Structures are given as C-alpha cells and as structure tokens.
Amino acid sequence: MSFHVPEKFRFRDFISPYGSNESYGNNGLFYVPLNGKRLKVIASDGMGWEHVSVSLKGRTPFWHEMVFLKNLFWDEEDCVIQYHPPKSVYVNNCENCLHLWKPIGKQIPIPPKELVGI
Numbered sequence: 141m142s143f144h145v146p147e148k149f150r151f152r153d154f155i156s157p158y159g160s161n162e163s164y165g166n167n168g169l170f171y172v173p174l175n176g177k178r179l180k181v182i183a184s185d186g187m188g189w190e191h192v193s194v195s196l197k198g199r200t201p202f203w204h205e206m207v208f209l210k211n212l213f214w215d216e217e218d219c220v221i222q223y224h225p226p227k228s229v230y231v232n233n234c235e236n237c238l239h240l241w242k243p244i245g246k247q248i249p250i251p252p253k254e255l256v257g258i
Contacts, residue, residue, distance in 0.1 A: 142215045142240065143190040145183050146170060158182075168191070174208055181209060183237050190214070195237040210240055219248045 143166055151169040160168030166185040173180050179201065182193045189199045192213050194201045201209075208222055220242045242248070 142218045143213060144183055146172065146212055149173075149181075172209065172212065174205060177205075179205060181213075183213060185244070190220075190242040190244060191193065191239060193234070193237055193239045195234050198236070200236045201238050206238060206240065213240070214242065218242060219250055221248055 145166050145168065147162060149172045150160060150162075151158055151171055152161055158169040166183055168183060170181040170183060172181055173179075177196060180195045184191050190213075192204065192209060194209055194247040196205075206222070210218075214220055220240045222238060222240060
C-alpha cells in the first residue's frame with residue numbers, strides 16, 4: 141500500500157474530536173515537526189481518495205514542506221496532485237491550508253518531462 145501515516149506524529153488525545161489511534165487506519169490528525177515548525181496534517185482515505193490537508197498557523201505551507209509531506213505519507217514514486225477547482229465548487233474551511241490528493245486504484249496522468257523543462 142502506497143499511502144501510509146506516520147504513527148509517531150498521530151494526535152491521540154480522545155478528549156478532542158480529532159483524537160485517533162491505529163484502529164482508525166490512515167485517518168486522523170497528525171502534528172508533524174519540520175524545521176522548527178509544526179505542520180498540522182489531517183489524513184484520510186475514504187470515498188476512493190487518499191488525502192492530506194496541511195496547514196500552519198500564520199502562513200500557507202511552502203513547496204518544500206508539501207514535498208516533505210508527500211514523501212512522508214506516500215511512496216517516493218507515487219504521483220499525488222494539488223487541485224485548483226472551479227470557483228463554483230471551491231471550499232475554504234481553513235485559512236493557510238493546502239491539500240494533496242491521490243485517487244485509489246487509478247493512475248494520475250503525468251505530462252511528458254520535456255513539457256516541464258530540460
């Protein structure tokens with residue numbers, strides 16, 4: 141299985157509605173430390189999608205933080221995507237939050253490398 145959660149960063153406080161343990165599988169809240177920051181990550185794998193939402197207090201995650209989390213939650217050779225949906229279906233429940241998605245059991249098309257650069 142390519143989607144995996146870092147159990148050591150799982151938020152386990154069941155006083156909170158976001159608390160979980162291993163019995164929740166790949167679903168839960170994770171606080172991931174990186175370069176002195178604490179990335180808040182909500183992971184899920186329902187309705188045909190693997191998904192992580194990533195947020196920080198005070199700013200949107202940087203590219204290198206998203207790459208780090210992609211490689212933490214998925215295998216190195218997995219392709220995941222960040223959507224920019226049509227305005228008519230846009231949802232913003234959390235400021236400074238970005239999302240990574242991977243459809244389960246489907247391959248995401250990737251443009252040829254030559255279209256990106258040399």
